[in-house]
Amino acid sequence: MTVPENAGFNTTAVHAGQAFEPRTGAVVPPLHFSSTYAQDGIGGLRDGYEYGRGGNPTRDALQEQLAAVEGGNHAYSFGSGLAAEDSLIRALCRPGDHIVLGNDAYGGTYRLISRIHSEWGIGHSAVDMSNLEATAAAVAQAPGKVRLVWVETPSNPMMKITNIEALAKVAHDAGALLVVDNTFASPYLQNPLALGADVVVHSTTKYIGGHSDVVGGAVVLNDAELAEKVQFMQFAAGAVSGPMDAFLTTRGLKTLGVRMDRHSENGQAVAEWLLDQPEVEAVLYPGLPSHPGHELAKKQMKKFGGMVSVQFKGGEAAARKVAEATRVFTLAESLGGIESLVNYPSEMTHASVKGTELAVPENLLRLSCGIEESADLIADLEQAFKAIGN
Numbered sequence: 001m002t003v004p005e006n007a008g009f010n011t012t013a014v015h016a017g018q019a020f021e022p023r024t025g026a027v028v029p030p031l032h033f034s035s036t037y038a039q040d041g042i043g044g045l046r047d048g049y050e051y052g053r054g055g056n057p058t059r060d061a062l063q064e065q066l067a068a069v070e071g072g073n074h075a076y077s078f079g080s081g082l083a084a085e086d087s088l089i090r091a092l093c094r095p096g097d098h099i100v101l102g103n104d105a106y107g108g109t110y111r112l113i114s115r116i117h118s119e120w121g122i123g124h125s126a127v128d129m130s131n132l133e134a135t136a137a138a139v140a141q142a143p144g145k146v147r148l149v150w151v152e153t154p155s156n157p158m159m160k161i162t163n164i165e166a167l168a169k170v171a172h173d174a175g176a177l178l179v180v181d182n183t184f185a186s187p188y189l190q191n192p193l194a195l196g197a198d199v200v201v202h203s204t205t206k207y208i209g210g211h212s213d214v215v216g217g218a219v220v221l222n223d224a225e226l227a228e229k230v231q232f233m234q235f236a237a238g239a240v241s242g243p244m245d246a247f248l249t250t251r252g253l254k255t256l257g258v259r260m261d262r263h264s265e266n267g268q269a270v271a272e273w274l275l276d277q278p279e280v281e282a283v284l285y286p287g288l289p290s291h292p293g294h295e296l297a298k299k300q301m302k303k304f305g306g307m308v309s310v311q312f313k314g315g316e317a318a319a320r321k322v323a324e325a326t327r328v329f330t331l332a333e334s335l336g337g338i339e340s341l342v343n344y345p346s347e348m349t350h351a352s353v354k355g356t357e358l359a360v361p362e363n364l365l366r367l368s369c370g371i372e373e374s375a376d377l378i379a380d381l382e383q384a385f386k387a388i389g390n
């Protein structure tokens, strides 16, 4: 089946790039493991396939599906989110260029830019991107040099919301490109390209894969010239996703919309419960009317997602005790899978930014609410909170 024009998200996610196999009619396109392709005479390629790094039908199917769900013209799949980010930056930036990024970006993104790309002459500065004046000022501090403005919204783990449309204007006025890391929202909840962003990056390890069984990343964009540069980097540097990883990611993406509805319901229920607990200092969730980005999130996101951060009055000790006392929420890095996870960012996902301008509060836990019953998630937190008492 082909995807009808103007099809809704779930129809697109299920069918884009997933034409049935013509010989047998297999509804699920076969998984192509072959690293190379027979040629009909020298240079006689079948359907353009020559060698697995340059092209693979399973990866192509995923790339078509990713482009379709993000509303982009081109998508490229990589071996991890950071491989996607690295390839993007090396494709688009040159020595002397500058990247302005959010001051609570994923720790690994900051580490990549500040410790790897800085060695090759790419500068960076970090700013609270939910504050547009501060961001415009940071961009103005490197006149003519800013090549990329890089934002996560919602951000990880502070759950700040940035106005993508307004930030695109700030970036474009300075001659820069806006890159949105859309990992937390997923393409079901938010499509940054439609709001003026130039590039979307994903850790597909998270909601897109959705089952905590595959690591991957993606770059999605519209501009053909920029896309060619990213494609060349993917081919020439070779940080591609393997066939099995691409297949698992495709399979996950087909159910993204259904899962995100449930993640969002559970995130809301958990956030509302946390708000009423005396041990809690703050709940960071854009679905709460008290969140400073709530109205904006309502406009640029379909729902609010499954990520909830919480800060404890009892400081680091309380956060650590709760993290180690949950039973349904598994204490683990990562997020976005069907199973709920709890993470202590200061020592886990964001350990690499401890002591830097991106350090996260030590009394903060990040919850990735899965698709279990919300009553079970709340009961689990309730019993874990007994570890800290009142």
Ligand code: PLP
Pocket: 080, 081, 082, 083, 106, 108, 109, 152, 156, 181, 183, 184, 202, 203, 204, 205, 215, 216, 217, 334, 349
């Ligand atoms: N972007 C965000 C928001 C993330 O949370 C992560 C990983 O946690 C990454 C990028 C990096 O992705 P990966 O771990 O797949 O390399």
